[in-house]
Amino acid sequence: MKPSGFAYHRPSTVAEAVDVLAEVSPAGKVLAGGQSLVPMLNMRLAAPAHLVDVNRLTELAYVRVDDDGGRRTVVVGALARHTDVEHDAAAHAALPLLREALRTVAHPTIRNRGTTVGSIAHADPSGEMGAVLALLGGTVELRSARGTRTVAAAEFTTGPMETSAAPDELVTSVAFPVPEGRTGTAWTELARRNGDYAVCGVGVLVRLGDDHRVVAARAVYVSMGPVPTVLDLTEPVAGQDPRADDDGWAAAGRLAAWRLDPDDDIHATAGYRRQLAAVLTERALRTAARRATEVAV
Amino acid sequence: MTTSMLGEPIARREDPRLLTGQGRYLDDIGHRALAAAFVRSPHAHARIVDVDVTEALDVDGLVAIYTHDDLEGRVGEPLPLLIPHEALTHGRTPYALAKDEVNHVGEAVVMVVATDRYVAEDACERIRVRYDFLPPVVGIEAARDAALLVHDDVPGNVSAHLVQENGDARSAIDAAPNVLELDLAIERSASTPLEGRGVHARWDADDHSLRVYTSTQASTSVRAALAAKLGLPPDRVEVIAPDVGGGFGVKIMHPWPEEVLVPWAAIRLGREVKWTEDRREHFVSATHERGQLQHVRVGFDDEGRLLGLDVTVWHDNGAYTPYGIIVPIITTTQLLGPYKPGAYRAEFFSLYTNTVTVTPYRGAGRPQGCFAMERTMDAIAEHLGVDRTVVRERNFIQPDEMPFDHGLTFQDGRPLIYDSGDYPATLEKIKKLVGWDDFAAFRSEARAAGRRVGIGIGCYVEGTGVGPYEGGFVKVETDGTVVVATGLTTQGQGHQTVFAQVVAAELGVPIERVAVTTGDTRRFGYAVGTFASRAAVMSGNAIAIAARKVRDKALRVAGEALEADARDLEIVDGTVRVVGSPPGAPGTSIPLATVAVLANPLRYAFDREAERATQFGGPVDVSKPPVAEGDSPGLEETGYYSPPRSTFANGMHAAIVETDPDTAEISILRYCVVHDCGTLINPRIVEGQIHGGVAQGVGGALYERMVYDDAGQLLNASFMDFLMPYSTEVPVVETDHQQTPSPLNPLGIKGAGEAGVIPVSAVIASAVSDAEGFAVTRMPISPSDLHELRLRHSSEGGPAR
Known part of the structure; x- marks a missing residue:
């Protein structure tokens, strides 16, 4: 249970990260919390030639509630840990479903490290947060050296462990719309x-x-x-x-x-x-x- | 102040070290060692056609690749069959590396040694093994049908067939007024210690000696096995069990292929070599257990008393039989529990399958036997409409019938004779503890609230402390420290605490001065191992015997120094003193440390204590030799304990469960245990053993199963899918003790290590059956299983409670 060799990249900005991904595409894999990826590497179920560690992209470590003329959205950056989302008071006030669902995501030690965006990008059919995003009709924001695009949750997850993200794209955030009325x-x-x-x-x-x-x-x-x-x-x-x-x-x-x-x-x-x-x-x-x-x- | 340490619930002395990360486990040893990894069979049954290592040779850091062709001498022969038995007519053991054929997924085929484990796995990945696929035999039914064979030369897949009989059971059943038949099943599970296996070996070419650290339950026997395999004098082989992170039986199996290959490679390469098993390897190449089908036919009178019992067991022994047929022997003998069976006939078939080999796991066949007997008791109660505890009580062996001879042969080859026990008293205690007689009221109340609840009970008797022997060494150092050693190993049981308690009590020293070493052949060479709930009984008594001998000598030497009769002396708090003398009165006491000095006449003085012990250190009788004939220097003794036969502990568990009418979730509302392991050395440690055992029992009852597909692939070879219960799944365990001392050993103790696990499946099955109104006959049971059972029983028009 030791991974195959890989080149390790640790960019410190999103711009750098997408450049690295472009450079190594399609052989790059993004490492965030690593709660699914690291066991897969260890079991050699995945053997990417390049690992792009996004843990220094602190610009993505946010949870915020946007208000666009009364249409509110909880936006979660790619470096927000599950626990950050779970304990964010504003997010909870706007969308209590997030905390309720997160409490069923593994155990606290895993939520301390695992990221909500990472879980959605991993697209495990038993992943709660991807399901919550689908229920609410949320969106996924992707960035690459080619630009930025926003994809609806339903179009993002295409199969078990499969998404419409291109190999050079980084999921930078997801947006959970707050239901109205x-x-x-x-x-x-x-x-x-x-x-x-x-x-x-x-x-x-x-x-x-x-x-x-x-x-x-x-x-x-x-x-x-x-x-x-x-x-x-x-x-x-x-x-x-x-x-x-x-x-x-x-x-x-x-x-x-x-x-x-x-x-x-x-x-x-x-x-x-x-x-x-x-x-x-x-x-x-x-x-x-x-x-x-x-x-x- | 000195009180007897025996029976005191003192805290575990090893915990501060282990809980603060100061433990030293196998993988903490030998950081500079080369790493071994193995190419294992991906097929359940296949012939090896060719091994092509070409691509792996380029891997940077590769040191060696070995296949069976490289294994010279006895290393290339099949591994030992540890416990032969005349009924085991077709015993088979694997080669350290598969020779021509593989018989389960995970069997080692190629060994790779490299500079580290990463590199070793890289090389493994590049080795191509070509196989000729053979159809596998998976599951007991397939093995029993024998349409396909695991081993060509084993007809019917039967490794062993044994019948034991006391009386004419079949005639007794035929003549009985009531007869029932039951078909039962227990699925596969495994010990799954948190630390897997591992071995580290270092060859000293100058000293021509081998030191092996291994995560084992039997270091002395590993030494003997390695010496034999490697052609070394046993004296040149040291085997040490470092801290071991759990065993539960899987590490009594030895020598593993890797345990032979790693030292062999270390000698061949002249380098330290280490192998640390990973979790997937553990699932597919260490051993499993449980896994039986059973058929019970029972005849009984109108009161529910057994007249005849006829049990047939089909036991899945996996691909090989290195540990013999201990498990089915225990199942078919320990099945009897606290009951008089009338005439008894037990027959088992031990069957080969193309799955991981089966060797004892905590309980070692008893949970299966207990399940058969207790399901039978419940069936009798249901048939007669009698309370389940009443039927049990009517069949109990009574205290005045002890010792009770079942007329059978136990796993140690000795007669199955219960030494002591008071089963009616234990039953009274468990009924009181769980509130058996108040349950009907609770059920009515729950039912009114739309809830479904049930109560269950299970009784067992456990043969513990099997021989042949253990030894203990006790030495008082000249600084007053007491060094204790025993050869059997420790996997977290608390031996550093209980053995020290025994010595503190027997010798009269503060427990803080006592240091215990286990499982190190450098400290104690004669031992059997830690299994079968035997450590406290065997080593506890051996150490007590050694401590008593040290005490006798200390009193004799002190008597000479104090000019007192040894019979007038006692040892209190590490000081020998004249009984009844006022504290501090001159000439009436002498520290044990000084006695140790006096016991060892010296020529050379290297410190002040030693100076007093030299030939010129004090007045001596020059007419006598410094060490009297027949005496030996120092204050140290060795003792051995060898029991005539096993001592039989017993206990009863009861549980209250709730089953969700819609989701079929099963919740344990209460879990109660009354346990009798004779005299308690440390009640806290016994309770810890019970809690841990119940936790594993709950795993076996509700969560854990090894799921093989038809191709012999283990589908849940990880802790993600093999559901070991978390603390959140284990109920609070309420315990009460009954103490019926064993007449067979000086301390009156019986084993406690396995007790907690034995009846849990039986108890939960009993409780779920009670809640649901139909008999559960197969364990473990998941919510999905219960849901499917409900559908089947409702379509059959059965009653729903």
Whole structure:
């Protein structure tokens, strides 16, 4: 479990970093927190000829809440550790889903080192933060020596461990849009052990109208397919008032289970995963709807 | 002040060192050593056609590449079969490097030595081994069907077939008013210590001696094995176990291929060589355990008393049988637990599969046996509609029936005779501790709240302290320090604490003055090893015997100096004194350190203490030789303890679990243990052993399984997918002790090392079955498994509780 040889680069600015990436492309790999990459290197599952360590790009070590005429976004730079996002008061106030989901990302020691952007760029189908980005319809900012571009989350993740980032591109930040109006969110997952990858994970968003009736319900799933799967679950719950009605949540859970197509693996059968999807979706929707009713608009 | 240190729950003396990172583990040794790495088989079953090393020869820093062709003499022969048995008619062991055939993924084929491990792995990557693929035998059913063979010359894949019988069990069952049959399964697991294996060797060409550090549970036996393999006089081989980061059985297996090859290469190259196993290697090339299918047929009367018990076990021994058939022997003998089985028949087939070799893992076959027996007890209770504890109680061996002879042969080749135990008393304690009789009320309350809960119980008897022997050495230095050595090894059990407690108590010295060395052949050459819950029983008693001999001599020498009768002397807090004399009264006491000086007449004075011990240092009787005939200089003695047979500890566990009606998650709400290991040397250490054992038991019950696919690939060879429980998955363990001293040894102690793990799968299966209303027959059980079981039972129209 020792990596193959590689050339090690440690740029100190984003400009330098993208120059190095351009120079070594396509043989470069970006190292941020290293919580997935280093084990892959050690097991020789990955053997890049060049490693570009971005840990000195302190200009990317930020979490901020942007406000563009009332449309708010939580923007996370590539060097923000999971723990920075988890504990950022402004980000939490704007988007409590971030902290709720982050608490299920591995263990604190891993969150102290691993980065949220790195996790999204790694595109593991059980990665919570990529799923949260997909649920909220967020974007990914990429930079290269050729320029800067912004990609929607849905276009960014193209498969398990696969993204549309070019070999010379550095993901510099991701932007999580803050849902507007009377909206509640929730994250819930079931893992075999505390902090493990989820057997099934669900993030949901429920939007209520001024009359407190459901106008939209959406869910995203991890470990239930090759990429985070976003489902529109509005139909079974549309028009339902969470303070009074109770029928649709279970139906929405069943709908989700029916529409998902998970695989068997060594930890669970596909059938069990579907059962979890139904149960966890129902639970998460109830929680999110209750939270939506508590939103002061 | 001196109180007896025996029975005191003192803190572990080794912890400050280990917890502050001062431990010295194998990989901390030999930074300048060359590194070894291995090319291992990627196939479960294949013939080796060709090994092409050409591309690897260019790797900068490469020192040597070895294949089986390079292994001369006995190094090239198959590794030893450590524990032969007449029933093991088809024992097979691997070569240190595979010769013509590989029989499991991970088997070592090529050894590479290089300047460091990075380079060694680079070279490994460039070595091309061509294989002729052979169809693998994976899983017990496939092995039993024997449509394919692991070893061409082993018919039916059966390495061993053994039947033990006491009475005519089959007739007794046929004649019984009630008969039940059960099919049970326990999956594969493994010891998985946090520190893997590792070995470092240094050859001294001038001294013609070999020093080997190895992360082992049996340094003296490794020495003997290496001396034999390498053709060296044992006297020229030193083997030392440094700090060892856990063993749990996997490191009692020896010599590993790497344990022979690293010293062999060190001699051949004249350089220090080291191999530190990585985690993936550990999963695919160290050993596994558990892995059995069982069929039980039981006959019983209308009260639930056993009339006959007939058990068949199909045991997966993996690719080879280097450790013999200890595990299935223990399963089929220890299965009986605290019960009188009526007539008993046990039959096992030990089967080859193209998977990692099976050798003992903490519990060593007992968890499987306990599972069979306890599932049977629950089935009888269910059949008769009787409380599960009542059925058990009706079958207990009673205290006045001790010693109880089962009429079988145990793993040590000696009769299976229980020495002592009070099972009814233990049952009373566990029922009280868990609140067995109050559970019905708790269940009703939970049910009203939509919750599903269950309670389970499991009982076991554990043969501990198997022979043949251990030894202890105790020496009082002239500064009053007491040096203690024993040959068996330490993997974190707390031997530096408990053995020091024994010496402090027996010798009357402060424990701070006692220093213990284990597992170092330079300090003590005769030993067996640390396994089978034997260290405290074996070395504890041996050290006590040695300490008593030192005490006798100290009193004799002090008596001469004080002109007192030795019978009037005692040792208190490191000072020999006349019993009943006022403290400080002149001529009534002498420090043990001074006695040590007096016990060693010197010619040369090198310090003030020594000066007093020289021939001219004081008044002497010139008519006598300085060292009397038959006496020896110094205050040191060696003692050995060799038991007539094993001593049998016992215990009972009970758990309350909750199962989620929707997600099928299984939560342990309470876990209770009552344990009887005879006299306690240190209750805190015993509890630590129990906690650790329960943690591994919970792993085996709910999380850990080795998942092989049909091609014989281990799919979860990492801690990401092999689910060792974290602290967050292990319940708080509530313990109570019962103390029934063993009549077999001077200290009255029994082993405690494995106890915690033995009944956990049985207990959790019992509790989950109770919660769900159907019998769980296969462990471990995951939420997904429980979900699928629910579907099957609801489609069969079974009751749901």
